[in-house]
Every structure is written in C-alpha cells, then in structure tokens.
Amino acid sequence: MDSQFLYFASILTLFIFVFMSHKILTKKSKSTPNLPPGPWKLPIIGNIHNLVGSLPHHRLRELSTKYGPLMHLKLGEISTIIVSSAECAKQVMKTHDLIFSSRPPIQASTIMSYNNVGIAFAPYGDYWRQLRKICTLELLSSKSVQSFQPIRDEEVTNLIKWITSKEGSSINLTKEVFSTISTITSRTAFGKKCEENTKFISLVREAVKVAGGFNLGDLYPSYKWLQNISGLKPKLEKLHQQADIIMQKIINEHREVNKLRANEDQEVEEDLVDVLLKQNCLSDDSVKAVILDVYGGGSETSATTIAWAMAEMIKNPRIMEKVQAEVREVFDKEKNLNGRDIEKLTYLKYVVKETLRLHPPAPLLLPRECGQDCEINGYNIPFKSKIIVNAWAIGRDPNYWVDPEIFYPERFVESCVDYKGNNFEFIPFGAGRRMCPGLTFGLINVEFPLAMLLYHFDWKLPNGVKNEDLDMSETFGSAVTRKDDLYLIPITYHL
C-alpha cells in the first residue's frame, strides 16, 4: 500500500515538474475568447476535480444547472463542451451535424479497434460511410432484423425453458438476459454461436470496463509517456490479443466454408462476416473491428434496457399488470407467438420508451469532436474540442417532461415524441449522421424477450423485499447498468 502510494506520488510530482517546465519554456498558447461558461479551472488539471464524487452524467447535470446547457470544461489538456439541453443538442447533431461528425480518438479504442477502423470510432469520411452502409444493409435494416427472428425465437425459448426449470427460486435475471442477448447478437452477426462465446463476451466486457476508467493518457495527449505509465496500455493490449485470436478464428472458419461453398451451385445465406469478407477493400483488421462494434454496441445496451424495464415494473405493479394483460391478450389470440406480433403491443412499447428515457444505456452518448471552429448560441466552440451530450440529463429536463423523475409510460400516449433522432429531448440512440445504426435491431432484441418474460411468468422479489424498496442505483461502465444484478423469482403463468 505504502509503496503504491509512493509510486503514484512520485509519478505525479514528476508529471507536475515536467508539465510546469514545459509551460514555462514554451510560449503560452493562444486562448479562445468567448468560450461557453464553466467552473473555474485549476492549473494543470483544469476541471478534473469537478467530476470527482458521483457518476459523470449526474455530476455534469449538477454543474450544468449552475453554468448552463452549453458548458466548457478543461479536462487535463482537453477542451470539452458539455451539452445539456435539447436546443443545444439540436445545434450539435442537426444544425452543425457535419462539423461534429467525427469522434475524438481515445487510447482504448485505438488499441481495441485496430487503430479505429471500426464504425464507432472511425473518423468521419468515405471509409466510415462505406462500412456503415454495409452493416446497415446486411444486419441492421428492418428486413434483415425480421429475417433473424428464428434465431431470436430459439434463444428466447431456451431462456424461457431455463427459467421455467427454476420456478419459485431466485434467479439472476441480469446475467441470464445478458447471455441470451449476446448469443442472439453473435449468431446474427457470425452465423452461429461462437465456440468461445463466453470467453469472448468476458474479454469484450473486461476491455470496456478497463477503458471506462480514468485514463491520464487521454487527458494529456501531448505527454505520450503518460500513456505508457498508466498501466492501461498493457492491460488493453493483452485483452486485445486474446480477443483477436478468437475473431481471427471466426474469420478463418468463414473463409474455409466459403471456399468449399464456391464449388456448390445452391444459394447460401450469408452472415455479416461473409459480406464483409467479400469487400476486397476491407482488411481482416477492419472486419474484426466491426465484429467488436456489433458485439460491444449490441449486447450490454439491449440487455441492460430489459433489466431496467423489469426493475421499473417491479417497482410499479400497476404498470406490470397492465403490460402483462396486453401481452397475454395479444399472444393468446395469435396462438403462435412471433416477432411481428410485437407491433401490436402498444403499451409495452411505451414502457420501453419510458425505460430508455430514464435509463439510457449510453447516458453521455459517444463523444464527438469539433471539426472546425464554430459558434453555438453566441459562444465559440474551438476546433478539436470534445463534445459530450448528456442525453440522460436531457431526458429528465423538467422543461420538456412533466414529473420527469417518475416512471410513467402513459406520457407517450398520443405523443409523437420518438427516439428516432428528430426529437432532441429524447435521444437515447443519439441523432444525426453518427446516430446508432442498431436502433431497430436493438429494440426488437429488447421488446421480444421482454414480452416473453411477461407472457410466461409473474415475478416477485426474493427475501421479502418490498417492491418500493428495490434499489435502483446505477454503475458507470460500457453501459449504465444496475449497480446490483436484478434477482427475481419467476412464477409460471403460461407454459
């Protein structure tokens, strides 16, 4: 403990010394006038200390109530603009969308995504556009999403069977739902359940957890040596190598199968990896980076939305009963349950919307980078500054939402507010050019399993915990998930 403390103290002292000398020896950089307001900046660390103490999206909302919906923070060397109102979000993601269409490079994505050649962190331009188009057509269009229903059916049926076998005992619903969703994601993207599925999932999860921490290297990019001493680099490189082996194996297997198929006449169904491999312009690294994007972007986000929806309904039995009545009525009439019937579940869709309003899995979306100096609301936004949109705060803004902290799905009845990127008070999937391409795929992966869980079972909390006492604390990671896994007791209603 003592030696660890001494190590960090000496690193910090060394850093401060180098930093101060650098500042004294180099000319003072030109500061941009008329930046958005923000808290007082300390030398060297800027506003890093302002973020200590609570979850970033909570802390940023607190600060924005004092400094306004467009706020400037200096995080280490990085000029950061925090956007906390629908009007300002619209300026960034619609009015000036082109200027804000790139992502700032971060060390973790550079290592994990093969130097940012995936969709999520590729710089805006032709390469990104082409990659996004291929994935949207092959995996994420409404047609493809429907065609994958047999996989969804099979995996959700397995989940229901497993839960039925645990009737009356407490199960970790968070864990089981996550495993089902990630299997659906891998089977739709790679055509089959990846053999090392569990290992791959935990590698990706671990990488995102490590990357989500405090990384000095990203805050002081001009001090390259900081990237090496933080300890993050070797950890990520190790995880990257392990994940790389699994993904390369997936690619090689696809190549082998495709070679054998080349001699056959019959038409075969291609999965996303087949389609990516057919593009001569894409390297294996690009294909692997896309696999990571789809896996990383598609699993935790959808699984955590299901867990939050279940938790909110447990807390609000009136809502739970109302959704169950709807699901059971529709499904009983149809006899043969399938994905298309989801469209008839109006109230369930309001519940999912309300869940995404209060618990957007990516509360700060993904960061954007300012591509040229510009002006918003009369303030200067400097070239290369990092833009963070607090979608969580916007979804709870009392200027747009009545009783914003209350879970009340009925607020969407006869309202045209949707998450498709046109209503900036509700942007759980972002908006504009960089908006989530997985919206349709993600939603069906939330709505279908949720409907099945509500159709087949009644649910209660274990250990006599009262519904109203269920803890709703969050934790910040790859997605904002429940701090504690959700344990529930299933009671079979429909076999």
Ligand code: HEM
């Ligand atoms: C409930 C489910 C989901 C939520 C809430 C969600 C949310 C988001 C958000 C907030 C962004 C950033 C948007 C922006 O910067 O404006 C994003 C980007 C992205 N999402 Fe999703 N997502 C979900 C499901 C999925 C699924 C299922 C996939 C793929 C199978 C996916 C793949 C991606 C990718 C590749 C990007 C990067 C897009 C780009 O930079 O061009 N997401 N998502």
